Amino acid sequence: MAEIVVHAGSDMVGKKLGESGLDERDITVLTLHRGTQVIPNPRIKTVLEGEDRLLCFGKLEEMRSMIPDRKQRRVKRLMKKHLPPASA
DSSP, rough: OOOEEEEEOOOTTTTGGGSSGGGGGGGGEEEEEEEEEESSSOTTOOOOOEEEEEEEEEHHHHHHHTTOOOHHHHHHHHHHHHHHOOOO
């Protein structure tokens, strides 16, 4: 069992749970935490949002493969810090 966080920049944001690719990886979402709301056994039509936390059951290797390596995460954090704010 593991918790997967859907970060705001993830390609999973805006997709339905059934389109997320988790099922193809044999990962079952048991609970979705969205802010203070807890959704047990979320339906495949549930649209994922940034910062959703998914309590999942499945193969540990598959869940680990979804975690970016430390170098990628560090580069993304550094890029966010040094990028100028977007103009309106």
